[in-house]
Amino acid sequence: MQSTFRPRSLWRTGILGTCFRSRFQVYGVSNTRFISTWKEELQEVNHDTKAPLSGRVHILGMGNLGCFFAHSLATRRSPPPITICLHNDYLYQAFVRKRGQISVSTHGLDDVRTGFDVETVDEEGRWYTMPPVDNRPSPFNSTSQPPPDNGPIECLIICTKAHHTELAIKDISHRLTKDSTICLVHNGMGVLESINQNVFPDPNNRPHYIQTVFSHGLGRNDSFKISHLGVGTTILSPVGDSSIPPTTPEADHTWAPSTKYLLRLLTLTPPLVAVAETPAGLLQYQLEKLAVNCVINPLTALSDCTNGEILYSFSFTRVMRLLLFEISAVICALPELQGIPGIEDRFSPERLRRLVVNVASNTAKNHSSMQQDINQRRLTEIEYFNGWIVRRGEELGIKCALNYMIKHLVAAKAATHRSREAGAIPLDLDNVISTNEPPI
Numbered sequence: 001m002q003s004t005f006r007p008r009s010l011w012r013t014g015i016l017g018t019c020f021r022s023r024f025q026v027y028g029v030s031n032t033r034f035i036s037t038w039k040e041e042l043q044e045v046n047h048d049t050k051a052p053l054s055g056r057v058h059i060l061g062m063g064n065l066g067c068f069f070a071h072s073l074a075t076r077r078s079p080p081p082i083t084i085c086l087h088n089d090y091l092y093q094a095f096v097r098k099r100g101q102i103s104v105s106t107h108g109l110d111d112v113r114t115g116f117d118v119e120t121v122d123e124e125g126r127w128y129t130m131p132p133v134d135n136r137p138s139p140f141n142s143t144s145q146p147p148p149d150n151g152p153i154e155c156l157i158i159c160t161k162a163h164h165t166e167l168a169i170k171d172i173s174h175r176l177t178k179d180s181t182i183c184l185v186h187n188g189m190g191v192l193e194s195i196n197q198n199v200f201p202d203p204n205n206r207p208h209y210i211q212t213v214f215s216h217g218l219g220r221n222d223s224f225k226i227s228h229l230g231v232g233t234t235i236l237s238p239v240g241d242s243s244i245p246p247t248t249p250e251a252d253h254t255w256a257p258s259t260k261y262l263l264r265l266l267t268l269t270p271p272l273v274a275v276a277e278t279p280a281g282l283l284q285y286q287l288e289k290l291a292v293n294c295v296i297n298p299l300t301a302l303s304d305c306t307n308g309e310i311l312y313s314f315s316f317t318r319v320m321r322l323l324l325f326e327i328s329a330v331i332c333a334l335p336e337l338q339g340i341p342g343i344e345d346r347f348s349p350e351r352l353r354r355l356v357v358n359v360a361s362n363t364a365k366n367h368s369s370m371q372q373d374i375n376q377r378r379l380t381e382i383e384y385f386n387g388w389i390v391r392r393g394e395e396l397g398i399k400c401a402l403n404y405m406i407k408h409l410v411a412a413k414a415a416t417h418r419s420r421e422a423g424a425i426p427l428d429l430d431n432v433i434s435t436n437e438p439p440i
């Protein structure tokens with residue numbers, strides 16, 4: 001007998017800790033897993049809200065991650081309306097040249113999707129809905145300019161790097177309301193706190209958030225053309241009220257309609273392999289990923305090597321162990337984890353070492369994102385990896401001298417590249433005396 005796996009409401013069963021893990025109930029006939037359409041998901045959420053949602057999903061940040069999310073949503077049997085937000089003309093022109101196509105290649109086979117709506121932004125920060133760049137008929141007449149579209153955004157998936165996320169959200173913050181949900185997809189820790197502090201300081205007027213831990217392997221072939229190199233998962237969790245510790249179970253009715261809708265949509269989009277977790281569960285996955293990134297990324301960036309190469313040297317192994325002693329001490333002392341059973345074992349230096357070794361050997365031939373950032377003269381995420389460990393360590397009275405050193409070695413390497421290229425002479429600006437001003 002065949003069985004149907006029907007998606008079960010994640011929120012009806014009450015406590016997140018129990019309902020989030022069991023996403024499907026077995027009902028009987030047919031094999032239609034993931035059968036629901038986005039409209040059905042929307043209906044369920046709109047059922048008891050006064051302001052029904054349209055179901056549109058905006059995606060900002062069209063690097064590998066943004067392309068993967070947009071493409072995955074577009075592969076659904078019934079894709080929701082998707083708007084990709086292109087924040088400069090160069091990207092828009094590239095998308096026009098690609099005729100509005102996003103392509104994901106798996107084992108050498110390209111899967112091309114179209115049907116994306118596009119918005120671009122001008123220098124004054126006004127967003128415009130552009131005419132379709134694929135073969136769909138344009139809703140605008142050919143002579144008229146598209147009108148600015150600064151209407152509220154219901155669901156925003158933001159796929160920029162950690163250091164760009166705050167700025168990217170600032171540019172679109174006038175369209176985000178306390179009913180919107182932002183799904184943050186980036187590496188590293190501490191971004192949400194700075195968004196709250198600098199972009200949405202008033203807790204009563206803040207959007208809702210979903211945080212993620214993303215572990216699929218992606219590579220870039222060209223603009224809007226990526227490869228899916230390794231199947232991973234997308235672990236998602238809504239972010240609870242910051243005054244409630246993440247370890248407290250919360251009733252399901254506290255999640256906003258846009259959060260419920262986006263969670264349902266993403267968990268029922270097969271290529272994402274998305275699972276919903278509790279806030280406390282997600283935090284632990286984030287910290288495991290952080291530990292891995294704090295070791296593999298700076299070591300490969302400093303030594304300009306592949307992930308696998310750090311496994312075959314006694315010296316790398318020593319550095320790895322010493323960094324992990326500090327990382328483990330900070331994580332185990334975090335107040336937000338206190339009360340969770342088994343923390344000391346899960347985050348022991350030895351277990352973290354095994355995680356790092358596993359990831360490094362599974363991705364042995366890959367170049368870490370930080371190694372690529374350094375070589376392509378981009379900003380690195382070091383402040384959100386080892387920098388975060390150092391800052392949290394300081395708060396907790398734990399000195400993280402080695403992580404501090406690693407953070408500065410990476411910053412120094414990036415600065416050396418920059419000044420070499422600019423042909424700059426290193427100057428100690430504090431000791432430069434301008435001829436027009438009297439010496440201080």
Ligand SMILES: CC(C)(CO)C(=O)C(=O)O
Binds near residue numbers: 187293296297367370
């Ligand atoms: C896990 C790792 C190191 C894989 O390359 C990664 O996430 C990164 O490169 O940022």
